[in-house]
Amino acid sequence: METTVIDAHNISKTYDPTGIPVVAIRNVHMHIAKGEFVALVGPSGSGKTTLLNMIGGLDHPDSGQIIVNGTDITTLTQKGLVKFRLHNIGFVFQSFNLIPVLTAKENAEFIMLLQKEKKAKRDERIDLLFNQVGLMGKKNIRPAQLSGGQQQRVAVVRALASKPQFVLADEPTANLDSASAFNLLDMMAKLNKEENMTFVFSTHDQRVIERARRVITLVDGQIVSDQQ
Amino acid sequence: MIITLAWRNIWRNKMRSLVIIASVTAGLFAGIAILALYKGMMKSRIRTVIDTETGHLQVHAIGFTADQDPSLFISHQEDITRSLSTNQNIEAYTTRTITAGMVSTPSGSAGVSIMGIDPAEESRVSGLSKKMREGKMQWAGQTKGILIGKKLAKKLKLALGEKLVITMTDTADNLIAAAYRIQGIYQSANAPLDEVNVYVSKKDLQEMLGLQKQVHEIAIKLKKDEGLEEQLLQLQHAYPTASIESWKTLSPETSMMAGTVDTLSYIILIIILIALSFGIMNTMMMSILERRHEIGMMMALGMNRIKLLMLIMTETFLLTITGIPIAMLIGRIAANHYEKKGMDLSGMGRDMMESFGFETMIYPSYPADKMGFIILLVFCTALVSSILPIIKSLRMDPVSALQK
Numbered sequence: 001m002e003t004t005v006i007d008a009h010n011i012s013k014t015y016d017p018t019g020i021p022v023v024a025i026r027n028v029h030m031h032i033a034k035g036e037f038v039a040l041v042g043p044s045g046s047g048k049t050t051l052l053n054m055i056g057g058l059d060h061p062d063s064g065q066i067i068v069n070g071t072d073i074t075t076l077t078q079k080g081l082v083k084f085r086l087h088n089i090g091f092v093f094q095s096f097n098l099i100p101v102l103t104a105k106e107n108a109e110f111i112m113l114l115q116k117e118k119k120a121k122r123d124e125r126i127d128l129l130f131n132q133v134g135l136m137g138k139k140n141i142r143p144a145q146l147s148g149g150q151q152q153r154v155a156v157v158r159a160l161a162s163k164p165q166f167v168l169a170d171e172p173t174a175n176l177d178s179a180s181a182f183n184l185l186d187m188m189a190k191l192n193k194e195e196n197m198t199f200v201f202s203t204h205d206q207r208v209i210e211r212a213r214r215v216i217t218l219v220d221g222q223i224v225s226d227q228q
Numbered sequence: 229m230i231i232t233l234a235w236r237n238i239w240r241n242k243m244r245s246l247v248i249i250a251s252v253t254a255g256l257f258a259g260i261a262i263l264a265l266y267k268g269m270m271k272s273r274i275r276t277v278i279d280t281e282t283g284h285l286q287v288h289a290i291g292f293t294a295d296q297d298p299s300l301f302i303s304h305q306e307d308i309t310r311s312l313s314t315n316q317n318i319e320a321y322t323t324r325t326i327t328a329g330m331v332s333t334p335s336g337s338a339g340v341s342i343m344g345i346d347p348a349e350e351s352r353v354s355g356l357s358k359k360m361r362e363g364k365m366q367w368a369g370q371t372k373g374i375l376i377g378k379k380l381a382k383k384l385k386l387a388l389g390e391k392l393v394i395t396m397t398d399t400a401d402n403l404i405a406a407a408y409r410i411q412g413i414y415q416s417a418n419a420p421l422d423e424v425n426v427y428v429s430k431k432d433l434q435e436m437l438g439l440q441k442q443v444h445e446i447a448i449k450l451k452k453d454e455g456l457e458e459q460l461l462q463l464q465h466a467y468p469t470a471s472i473e474s475w476k477t478l479s480p481e482t483s484m485m486a487g488t489v490d491t492l493s494y495i496i497l498i499i500i501l502i503a504l505s506f507g508i509m510n511t512m513m514m515s516i517l518e519r520r521h522e523i524g525m526m527m528a529l530g531m532n533r534i535k536l537l538m539l540i541m542t543e544t545f546l547l548t549i550t551g552i553p554i555a556m557l558i559g560r561i562a563a564n565h566y567e568k569k570g571m572d573l574s575g576m577g578r579d580m581m582e583s584f585g586f587e588t589m590i591y592p593s594y595p596a597d598k599m600g601f602i603i604l605l606v607f608c609t610a611l612v613s614s615i616l617p618i619i620k621s622l623r624m625d626p627v628s629a630l631q632k
Binding site: 053056058059079082083085086087091093095097099100101102106110111113114115158 | 232527
């Protein structure tokens with residue numbers, strides 16, 4: 001039986017930074033099951049990042065409900081959201097966002113350290129993932145000495161290390177060359193299969209769209225198509 | 229993780245952090261140097277008071293120190309001196325006959341305290357013989373001899389061998405006067421005392437005042453400074469009809485100065501640290517603004533506010549306290565060097581220092597006893613410096629911080 005991971009009901013979000021209201025998300029309904037590999041696509045300003053931020057508990061919708069793994073995250077306090085993010089969601093950012101003063105391994109285990117996981121457990125998990133992404137020899141190297149593709153792979157390992165409910169990736173291939181982008185996508189597809197990990201991407205990169213098993217298209221804050 | 233991350237974060241901009249660490253080191257060193265110098269000055273001042281002015285303890289008749297009435301002599305003088313002679317804790321003592329009087333010369337006059345002394349006894353307690361600049365510490369010749377301070381000699385334009393007249397009242401309240409010839413001019417580290425204390429033969433003064441062998445003061449020098457309070461209590465208990473005081477009450481200005489100097493040096497140190505805290509705060513604010521994106525990312529990943537607060541506070545503490553051991557080490561080396569060699573401050577106002585009773589050659593002493601408090605002050609500085617950067621980072625919204 002299919003397990004629901006993300007269930008968004010009628011969510012809307014309007015920004016009003018200059019006194020002129022801008023509707024970012026309008027009455028969106030979305031349902032994502034465990035193990036899906038979903039691409040959120042659409043032109044710039046269509047609301048992809050806003051939707052991703054709301055699903056990830058970084059931003060609050062003005063109305064509607066977002067239920068993640070049975071928890072309505074729209075009712076959580078700021079403190080509750082931080083804890084929820086730590087234990088349930090893995091993030092991959094467009095510009096990698098690794099901590100430059102930490103090694104690849106230290107970056108990868110950052111979330112597990114915040115979760116106060118034991119060293120043995122951390123080492124075992126990080127070694128397994130570094131093996132899977134082919135970076136075993138680069139564990140003790142700082143991000144500045146890694147290529148863009150390698151840095152993004154470390155970011156994916158960081159997101160997956162704590163075994164979250166799902167991984168949200170905002171334009172993960174935007175700063176990568178074609179070869180690195182394909183490598184990353186292959187690696188994420190492999191992890192999706194092997195770990196049954198749910199991936200949700202926001203992207204307008206055709207290479208990512210082609211690999212996705214489900215594509216949700218947003219235009220002006222509304223879902224205009226949802227194709228398997 | 230917090231400590232590792234904080235330590236590495238402060239070295240992201242090596243030059244900026246080094247400048248701050250160097251500033252803290254220099255500021256702390258300055259504070260330690262001031263404390264060492266003041267401690268040396270106070271040690272020297274206390275030594276001067278004990279070794280050349282009052283001794284450790286003094287015995288007087290009750291009421292004598294208020295107006296130096298010559299009829300208020302010590303009543304159990306022989307009992308006391310006999311007991312002092314057998315006391316193992318006492319290095320030396322001297323008896324003095326004292327009265328107030330007026331020195332007159334053709335060029336002027338001045339109020340003085342006339343001290344009748346036995347030169348040999350006196351030198352063992354106050355080291356008066358070592359302070360002689362001109363002449364000798366002995367009474368010879370037909371005319372009565374007198375030793376006066378350099379400052380009084382300068383004030384009354386007197387020179388060695390010249391005569392002066394002293395006027396005083398005896399124990400029967402008769403006004404008496406006598407001519408004295410200057411047989412010696414002394415100079416101590418306390419210029420105000422040099423202006424008022426003159427020394428004559430105890431025997432002569434006793435005769436002039438109409439006394440037998442009575443004395444007004446017994447000055448006692450102990451073998452060790454440490455036994456002071458114990459000896460004081462012992463003597464006070466043994467001779468309840470006499471006034472027995474330690475140098476702390478006999479020279480209250482020195483005792484007060486010792487306390488005030490500590491407070492003053494702490495105030496200077498606090499001012500230095502306040503100035504430094506602005507530099508530390510500015511560095512931390514710049515560091516946080518530069519890492520805005522990264523801090524937003526850490527918050528997004530699930531770093532809570534307490535951990536973020538701990539991170540920023542640890543960074544500020546590390547940036548501030550790294551200079552402590554360096555400053556302490558340099559301070560120790562410098563203090564040890566000058567403790568042996570001494571610092572000659574005569575070029576910075578000899579007259580002013582002497583007028584306050586300070587030697588011009590100072591031997592700074594490393595203030596090891598104050599290091600705990602200094603470290604506490606530095607920690608407080610770090611805490612205060614971290615407040616604004618913490619507020620700034622905690623107010624960050626991860627979504628807007630993540631936007632470039």
